[in-house]
Amino acid sequence: MPPNSRPRGPISVDLAEETADKPLSRIDFSHTGLSEDQRTLANWVRLHFVKDPWELVPGDPKGEFNEEPIAPSGMPFFNLSAEDAEAVTTYVLSLWRDRIPMEYIVPLTTPRPEPELKTAVQRGRAVYEKFGCAGCHAPDGTGGIRNFNYVNGTEPNLRKVVSTYTKEELVEKINKGVSPVDKADPKGPTPSLYMPPWKDKIKGQEMDDLVAYLFSIAEKQEEW
Ligand code: HEC
Structure with missing residues (x-):
């Protein structure tokens, strides 16, 4: 899908604008098991694909720490392989267009033909x-x-x-x-x-x- 036809909506966080450039101070690393020096944005994003998001972002389902109970993450548990998680993380981080690190840039190859949609x-x-x-x-x-x-x-x-x-x-x-x-x-x-x-x-x-x-x-x- 060309980027300009990507639907944007209020269902969840905008990966391009909110996630790919998220300041570390806004991340709660306490359920990640990461040590201080592993606490990077890339690791935070990557963990969402290999760890159960309910463990990563457990919310407060019984309302013990907040006035209202808060459900854990709505993100499904994809349990990707390390390699796939790495690839998706790279993709998500690259959505922040102005700051794509050089090493993320893949040389252009022949574009795949759009499938023909007849019916x-x-x-x-x-x-x-x-x-x-x-x-x-x-x-x-x-x-x-x-x-x-x-x-x-x-x-x-x-x-x-x-x-x-x-x-x-x-x-x-x-x-x-x-x-x-x-x-x-x-x-x-x-x-x-x-x-x-x-x-x-x-x-x-x-x-x-x-x-x-x-x-x-x-x-x-x-x-x-
Ligand atoms: C963010 C999650 C989410 C997305 C995205 C979503 N849905 Fe749903 N959808 C739900 C939930 C939750 C329900 C159940 C609502 C209820 O309990 O009545 C539902 C219900 C429905 C129903 C009624 C099912 C029934 O039990 O009668 C239809 C039809 C439907 N969705 C179609 C779609 C279509 C088509 C799309 C894409 C344009 C879509 N949904 C996108 C979450 C989603």
Whole structure:
């Protein structure tokens, strides 16, 4: 995706602007296990891919230290290999465009051809990827991403629920989102992940294609 079409939204921290240039003084290293001389921005970012973010950023789920309970990190546990974690860290740090260290710059090779998107379903799949639906509903729509204190525990499996909607209802759901989502324990923290409202971001052809894609992956209801 060309950088200028990268959707920006309020779902989580902006990796380009907030993370790639984060001052060390704003990082709580206390759950990282890093010694003083290992406490660098690169190590902080890298740990998010190899350590469980719930350990790294545990919040305050019982409200022991804050007035309101705070859910642990909404970031999934990817458990990447050391090599992959290194690569993603390099990429994240390079998003701070004005200050890309020289050693991060990869010489230009022939650009990969854009895949040809012919059908509404193919284009809808691209919309699903572009707006990061996969981050919460998984790349194949099966959901299952954990969400601390969420009433259903994990994010919905779109394949299972989509066939319970008409097209209009589905569009309305995506437009409006669900925020905040219901809590499992009413006294516990607000779950970190919620369904964002996409009204101003996805519209017209993109919305039509997205919906076509979602219906195409829906598990067929048993017919009697
Ligand atoms: C930040 C996480 C997040 C992202 C990103 C996200 N969703 Fe959701 N979505 C949720 C949560 C949480 C719910 C459950 C809401 C509830 O409990 O009612 C949900 C619910 C839904 C539902 C209704 C499911 C049901 O159970 O009826 C649909 C449809 C849906 N999302 C589609 C999408 C699409 C399409 C995208 C991308 C444009 C998207 N979502 C992006 C978190 C997310």
